[in-house]
Amino acid sequence: MDLSTGEERLLAAAEAAMPAVLRDLYSARLRGGTLTEQDNRRFFLLSDQAGKPIELRLDTAALPQQLASRTFTNTTADRYVVQLADTLRPEQTGQLLARELGELLAVRERAAVGGRAPLENLLAAGTALPAHLELSEADRGRVGEFDYLAHRMADAGLTSPERQEARDRFSLLVDESGLRPEPMAVDTYSRIAERQAATARLRFVRPYLHRDARHAMDALAVPVDQLAPADAQALRAARAARAQTPPTAALGEYPMPGLRPDGTPVPREELDQAAAEAARQRTELSTRTLAELRARQAALPEGRHPRFEIMIGGGAALAGRDPGALLVDARGRWHVDPIVAIVQSADQVRHLRQSGMGDPYQFADPMDRVPLAALQLWEDTAAARGPVIDGRAELGIGAEGRLIAEIIPADGSPPVKVEVQGTPLVATGIPPEIIPGADRRVPTASEAADVLTEALTAAGTPGAEAARDRLLTLPDGEGRAAASLGLLADPHVSEALDASRDPRVAGATETLRATAAWEQACALAPGRVLMGDEIGDGDYDPTVAKDWVIAGVGGAAIANAEIILQSDPEARVFMVGKDAPFVLHNDAQYTALRRAHDAEYGGDGRLVTHGGRYLGAVGTVTAPDGRVRLEALDSAGRSLGIEGDAYVACLGRVSRLPQALDSMESTVRTAGGTVRGELVFDDHRQYLGYRLELEADGRRHTVDVTGAASRMLPGNVFDGDDMARLAVFDAKVAPPESGNVSAGFMATALQGSQLARHREAHRPPDDDGRGLTGRTPEQPGPQGPPRRHDEPATPSPYATAQDAVRAGQDVTRSFQTWMESDMGRELAGSDHPRIRALREAWRQLPPHDLPDGPGRAAHPYGAVAERAGAAVTAAVTSGRFAPEDVTALNTMARAAQTHAARLSATQPGTPPAPGAAAPTPGVAIPAPAPARGARLAT
Secondary structure, X not given: OOOOHHHHHHHHHHHHHHHHHHHHHOOOOOEEEEEEEEOOEEEEEEEOXXXXXXXXEEEEEOOOOOOOEEEEEEOOOOEEEEEXXXXXXXXXXXXXXXXXXXXXXXXHHHHHOOOOOOOOOOOOOOOOOOOOOOOOHHHHHHHHHHHHHHHHHOOOOOOHHHHHHHHHHHHHHHHHXXXXXXXOOOOOHHHHHHXXXXXXXXXXXXXXXXXXXXXXXXXHOOOHHHOXXXXXXXXXXXXXXXXXXXXXXXXXXXXXXXXXXXXOEOOHHHHHHHHHHHHHHHHHHHHHHHHHHHHXXXXXXXXXXXXXXXXXXXXXXXXXXXOOOEEEEOOOHHHOOOOOEEEEEOHHHOOHHHHOOOOHHHOOOOOOEEEHHHHHHHHHHHHOOOOEEXXXXXXXEOOOOOEEEEEEXXXXXXXXXXXXXXXXXXXXXOOOEOOOOOOOOOOOHHXXXXXXXXXXXXXXXXXXXXXXXXXXXOOOOOOHHHHHHHHHOOHHHHHHHHOOOOOHHHHHHHHHHHHHHHHHHHHHOOOOEEEHHHHXXXXXXXXXXOEEEXXXXXXXXXXXXXXXXHHOOOOEEEEEOOOOOHHHHHOOOHHHHHHHHEHHHOOOOOEEEEOOOOEXXXXXXXXXXXXXXXXXXXXXXXXXXXXXXXEEEXXXXXXXXXXXXXXXXXXXXXXXXXXEEEEEEOOOOOEEEEEEEXXXXXXXXXXEEOHHHHHOOOOXXXXXXXXXXXXXXXXXXXXXXHOOOOOOHHHHHHHHHHHHHHHHHHOOOOOOOOOOOOOOOOOOOOOOOOOOOOOOOOOOOOOOHHHHHHHHHHHHHHHHHHHOOHHHHHHOOOOOHHHHHHHHHHHOOOOOOOOOOHHHHHHHHHHHHHHHHHHHHHHHHHOOOOHHHHHHHHHHHHHHHHHHHHHXXXXXXXXXXXXOOOOOOOOOOOOOOOOOOOOOOO
């Protein structure tokens, strides 16, 4: 984990506090508590009264405003992650663990009986009480806090100040829980109602408290004027401090979707009807909005268009929908997916409530998957809160430099244009999938052609330039890849490309071969060679095949397997790929589907999984009856012996800018302009998306990208540091144990709500739709790359030689941690050029005691940082490795970079050593193996 010293202390304190919390508060319900390390994960192994194992991992994270801790619950796999805010003091961990364990147990016990999850908290300040008096999961966590503080109040082993601090915190918690009525000097209605509410809460919660907590409640849950003087003084001081805390920005005036017209919740049996009604209302609003837009256009002079703030795309990002902006959304993904439910259970997405998008428990039992009709209801309700057009939009730059959005309505009517006011928000979802066998760094045929054109231009020979000119004249579309390969077959051309030093050239050629093979297979087996998104969008014929080959074993592959198997009871699916990621083993779909259909799991045998394979391009074979069948090939083009009547590609996605920006990006780059990007975080370090600055011909435009689209950073805009930084954050916002992914529905909805709060908090009085304000202020004229708000300050020199030695040892330990990860073990002997470069740079490091001085050592450590960063970029782009493994490598890279900078500051102006090899500091690097290297992007 990429932890600062403070976070390490915090996590260590939490791990040290856990056994006492378990022993003192939860020993009757949880047993064990062994701290276990397995598969690069560190967690507590517990068991319940029945002996069923439970895994609980502790972590630190930058948490949203006023959230000190949170728990991701997975009652399907019985794995849980408690995250503590990285701003906490170590001594606060015990109380928060007591709370999170109480909440976790409440979730787990309710799931065991399929119980309903209360939406409202009973233990909250104010006079209002829920319709049903019951403790919510958060209330049960609050009970844990009371028990913990009461235990400390009575612990004779603590000092008197420590016991008094626990008492003061207990008293303040009474306040926050609505358990203390104010003095009854005047019997007003509000005072009477307040006392009645506090009395009701006290009576209800009392049986759940431990004995010490009940005694403390008797003493402290009384009006302030009845407290002991010291207790009253402490409470008044705490209240004054609390009053200085700024409130959380509201999400707006709208209630959570899922209500009838009379304001009551839609019951489960009415979900389909409610979803259909929400869809009808949205369609009608779209028609009205489009008509109004055309009327406005007709009243304007030629060349001008109506001006709107605009959001392009929707999905779960509609949790942050600005009702004043024009929404253009194609109603894709969950509105067209043939699957019946998302892959997570209600328990796994319970934090969705915090986004205001919807309550998963309203339409699903705790361990059941949330039905798609619920998502459709929520999205259509949110979309209809302001002007909306069902359709697509493409951004472009008009003749006068204005930013124009061309809207292509879904109803088939002619396109309409609007002038974009302020910064548009793009939330068009995940990017397209990659063709099997294509190089991930040059994933498309058009990008491959661009790379080869550059290489042929650089070659400078007449033959190369002639080939370049012919390459540029080839028409786009199907057939271009095969035609390009024909041009490259010329010996003079291939010789020029072989001499190129551009590492992308080989990858570009592989992409052309893969694309040509894909197009040929599509022509030979029409309707039977499909991208996974075609299955997920329902844009396929389930009757064209009985045996289906799915290239890939990840989340998209298993989802498409479920769709195919449900669509045809006689269908068989053969999934082939490397290994299913750990997150899949934790969602509510994967294991259940395999148990139903995979013979290895006791299923009916209609699903067969072939793991441990590296896939190349699609292959074709002719069956005895003359019918073309499709087969899986390895990365060298050899048959894997797995074939079927249809082939579905689910091998990951192309990290690129949203397609809505294609025209705009092309215009800027063709004009010789620049496209720069910056990750944008709110004031509480929550990732809101990224901002693009596109500048050409003295004009600059900004575009904000959020939602799932913002989770895959385009490599032609962002560097490896940004990718690694986002990978670390993604692993926090969607821990794999939770069964969620960062581009999934819950994480996207939470991001949307955080964006809405940030926008509201920073909206100036004369707001003109400037988008994600606060991190990227607009300034006139050209600028260099924007500086990140958390960029490190100038490095300081080492105070002593021993400090430098310890820092070098830290770099070595970081490297050892990565070497022991799955990624490190797999790549240790790889012949991949970036791994070879890292290996050679590591061998040039001096001993830790720096015999030639700190200045001479700065250069080799900087080289290690640079090579490791390049490997991180390739690893993130490939999408093959676990986020925690990539994080481990990035941690080493950052440690080496910091060490190099401080060494240089310690002895500035020292030239690098003449180049003699030096002993490697403490970690042996295996020699490169002659076998094929791992499939890492080049």
